[in-house]
Every structure is written in structure tokens, then in C-alpha cells.
Amino acid sequence: MGDYTFNTEVRVRPERALAFEKEIYMAGGLSAKDAEIVAEHLVEADERGVYSHGIQRNHIHIKRLEMGGTSKTGVPSVIRRHGATALVDGGNAMGFIGGKYAMQEAIEIAKQYGTSTVSITNTNHFGTCAYFVQMAADAGQIGIMWTINCANHMAPWGGVERQLGNNPFGVGIPCKTRPTVILDMATSVAARGKIVMAMKTHTPIPDTWALDKAGNPTTDPVKAYEGTVQPFGGYKGYGMTVINAMLGAVLNNSAFGPAVIDFYEEPDKVQNNGFLLQCIDINAIDNLDDFLLRMDAAVDYLKGGKKAEGVDEIYLPGEIEYNAQQIALKEGIRYPIEVIQENNELAKRLGVSMRLTD
């Protein structure tokens, strides 16, 4: 993720990006508190090199707030509570806000009961799974997240229609000194954004990325764009995306299948996104510190294995993003100039005086 190269690169201090983002979302109608939550999530994604989920999405998030698809003033709340479970109504607030609220709830419940399952409905695009499962890890817990994506671009295995999202899935497991092991992955081989990029640059794509409208593999990005994205790992990835949708959305009656609106194309429509959070308080199973040391040893063991020719390092899930974040915190976040410019223009349009760069 952290291996992007940009034609013209600009570095922005994280504090400045955070302050800018807060201004943007306050101008977009959010309270200062909510704007801070959104800012923190988006800037962290950029720090980690996950630009697809960072501030480059400001324009669509703001558009949805302006057009009413997402509520500016929605407040998440627990609407059902039983044992170690909760059902949260996201109040149609931005998904970052509903997600943080629901994960805080999940962490608190797991502190009491050793584990928790929190289902959230009536929410929106929530950003990265990494952000939320890291919250659990910071609390000495394991975080798990089953989600449905914000548009249907995948066919069921053997099908040709866009009936499923490339529904992401996340798990975070803390270590003592090593970075939290974070699996955060969508269930397609490649993000649809990569197909869009290839279309713009008239570049062929690998035949493993997408199927054309007839269900055949294609290297033509235009045919791929009209068709469906392929699940990673064939029918196994299809299986995972189905399970994610059922746990994330069917469980609590959030949008699934034909009810899924396109987050990007229908900014005036309520999304009714849903997802499922689970926490495990490690102390319930074993002494936390002993576990964290075992995790360090497990990471060291995997990283210490003999490498294939040409491989410099073996990485754990989430480690590349962690490394990118450490560099960004020291040296500033690397951005392509285009993202800076479009966001400075957005600020201007919203009457925000601050800019990402001087």
C-alpha cells in the first residue's frame, strides 16, 4: 500500500491535515466533535498509505452531506441491548462516527463480558476496518469486523450480474512491541479504482481482475468497467464476500443486494449500510501480557523465515501500512499534488480559509 509514486509529491504535516479536515467537515455541517472523528479517520488512512480511503474522498463525503444522502446531525444510539450484544442505529451519520461509537460500545461490553458482538445499521461508508480494529487492540482486545461495501460490482460465482460488493473484512490483534497485526482486505482481486485508472490511461489490466458482461476474463479496462470485479482466490473469495454481507447487512436488515445504493453515484440517497463488530478481551482467555509476548514471538518467527530470492523482508498483515505511518508521522504525509489541489479548491468552495499547503 505504501509504495505509491507520484509525479509531483507534496508533504503535509499530519497536524495540518487534521486541522484542515476538521474545518472542511465543520463547513460541511458537522459538529466540531464529529468533524474531528472524520478527520482522524481519513488522515490516518493517508498516513498509512491507504490513499483510497483518505482525504481524496472528501468531495464525495461532502457531496453526500450536502445532498442529504448522509445526515449532518445524525447521532448513533444503542437501540437494543442483550447480554454481550448490542444493536446500534447509526442515525445515518457518517460511517466513521457510527463505527467509532459502535466499536467503543463493543470494547466496553467486552471489558465486562470478555467478548462482544455489536451490529450497526443505518450507517454509511465507514472508511477502513483497520481504524476500528486498532481501537480494540489499543484496549487489549482483538477486534473483528464483517462488512458490506457501498456499491455492487461483483457477480456471484458463475454469475455475470453485479449482485455483490467486494465486502471488506478486518481483524486486529495486538502485540507487545511489534505493530498490531491488522488484516484489512476487500474481497476483490483489485480495487475497482484501479480499473478506472487503467481506463483513463488506456492500459490493459491483468486478466484476473475482472470479467466482462458475459462473464469472461478480460484485459480491456473498458469491458472490465462494464462488467464485474473478480473475487480474490476464486470461489473462496466469493464465499467470503457472501458471508461478510450476511453478517454485516442481512443480520440487522441493512441494505443488501438490490437495496444497496451506489455510494458514489447516488449522493442524495440514504445508504442504510450495516456492519458487525466483535471484540475479544484477551484477559478473559489468558493473561494479556503473556499473550502479547507470544504475539511478538509469532511475528518474529514469521519474519525470521528464509526469504525467496529477491525478497527483502517478510511482512505481517498491516505492517507495511504501519511502517508508512511511522514515516508520515516524522516526515509528513506524502500526497500527489492533484489531491492537494482538489482539496484546496473544495475548501475555497466551502468558505474554509485554511489550505493544505501554503
Next chain:
Amino acid sequence: MGDYTFNTEVRVRPERALAFEKEIYMAGGLSAKDAEIVAEHLVEADERGVYSHGIQRNHIHIKRLEMGGTSKTGVPSVIRRHGATALVDGGNAMGFIGGKYAMQEAIEIAKQYGTSTVSITNTNHFGTCAYFVQMAADAGQIGIMWTINCANHMAPWGGVERQLGNNPFGVGIPCKTRPTVILDMATSVAARGKIVMAMKTHTPIPDTWALDKAGNPTTDPVKAYEGTVQPFGGYKGYGMTVINAMLGAVLNNSAFGPAVIDFYEEPDKVQNNGFLLQCIDINAIDNLDDFLLRMDAAVDYLKGGKKAEGVDEIYLPGEIEYNAQQIALKEGIRYPIEVIQENNELAKRLGVSMRLTD
């Protein structure tokens, strides 16, 4: 899974296979109750066409009981209980026995708390995830299972050494009239058994299945056998196998990495296998019946999608196995003659008078 063709096929009534299996395991030293649990699990795998996990493994299971790697008389027990969690010591009994005990515990806890997390250690090869998550589904719950495999044959991404198993993962979600949606998958592209089969028949294998000792893709089954199996979906499958191992084994200090013995090659060694079970009682989140109807609708929607040319039907995870089971229950379980013969010989050796066939 249900698409095997055998040179010489024999059909065995499930009741007969069950009775035979019970005799085999009682002769192997198990109590009648434990032998029944093992019989039920193995025969169900065969009914579902998952022959890799069925009675063809009797010889290794019996060998381990005989050589002391697995305990004949071990009894699983809860050794720690906090809130909606439990830690189970499998007593080094067969994994089918420990797994069933732990899943019953998980289901009972979830009935009370709406959700549960049960970690089991000191157990053995447990068979299929499908069996256990179906238990949860039968109780109106969702079952989730994170596990570590019984031998290391996979390298970390970028590595060349056998440091990881192709650790399986399972989720079961009940429907009203449709079969339970069951994802039960290992994290390798292909089972290692398929490489062994290709080696025996001197057949090249697809270059996506395995890496040679240097970490290069190979179509030579001998080089593949000496090397490592590939994770499904590349680094994403690697990420999943790591997470499975950490949740299944590192969490409760079961065998991971160098501590993993080869279940097949070291029948005298204690395995100390571990896995993690999670249940969600659907009634805690929403009315169970409403949910089951939504699941039926979700399944119908996916199955009703337009199919690619040459595709007869869109299947949900677990549906092919369910269909195979329905046929097996009516018409008997299809077995290759070789499996019948080797098991009848095993019976003879164990002094069991019953045979699988007349």
C-alpha cells in the same frame, strides 16, 4: 466437492457406515459415547462429499490412538469461564470430541449472553468446520470458527519455508428453508492431498498450487511436494492463514510454528491443537424468524442472478455439499472401492467383525 468419480464405486447406507465407525473407534479404545461422536462427524463429511475428512482417515486416527499421540480416554473440560467466554482444555481427546464439547458450551453461553467466544486448547485434528458451525445454526445461531491446521506446509508471503498451515476457517448462517450457508475453507489454493495424487499419477499440476523450495511456482508435483503450498488469493490468503493461527492457537498457547507437529507423520506426539469458536444468537440482534426469511431471500436473490455461459446454477457456500448429503441420505454414500477395502482390513486388524459391505 461432490463431483468425484471413482473407478469402482460402492454405496454404503449412512446407518451402516455409522455403526461400522462406532465399532472401529470402540475397538480403538474410545467409550461408546465418544465413538459415536467421531462416527457421526466422519460419516457426515463423506455424506457431504468431503471425502478428505471422512472415514478414509480412520487409519491415521486409529494409529494416533494406538501410539499415544491422541488420548483414548481424555475428557474435555472448561478450565476458565468469564462472562460470555470460556477456555476449554480438550484433554487431548480426539478433536471431534473436544470440538463438539466446546461448541455445545459456546451455544449455551450464547443463549444466555447473545454471543460467545470459546477457545479450546490441547485438542487434535477436529475434522470439518462445517460440522460445528452447523450445530450453531441448528440452535438458531451463527457459528464462526478460526483454526490452525495439523501440519505446516505453507510459507509466509515472500518466504520459502514451511512455517504455516493452510489454516481453515468456517462460518455457518442458518436459513428458513434454504440449506445453512456454510463457508468451510482452508487457506491454500489446493489441498496438499491433490499434489500427492498428482505425484502418484505423474501428472503436472497448475502453477498456482505450490512453490518449489526456492519459492518459485512449479508444475512439477515432486518439486511442489518438497516445497510449499500457495495461499489462495495470494497475500490475502496468507493474511487469513496468519489470523487463523493467531486466533486459534497463539491466543490460548496451543501449538504454533515450530511447535506444530505433523499429525500424519508423528502419530506418537501430542498435537496440542487449538481453535476458537464464536456464536451469535440471532434473537439477540433481531427476531430469528424474520432473519431466517431474509436469509432465504438473500439466497434466492443470488441464485436468481443471470448465469455465465455454460453455468447451470449459482451455488451458495456449502450448498453443493448439502445437495450431496441429501442424495447420500437417500441413495447411500458413494465410496471408491479402495476406501471400503482398506477400512474392512482395518476392521479385521482391530478384531471388529462388522464390515462396510457384505
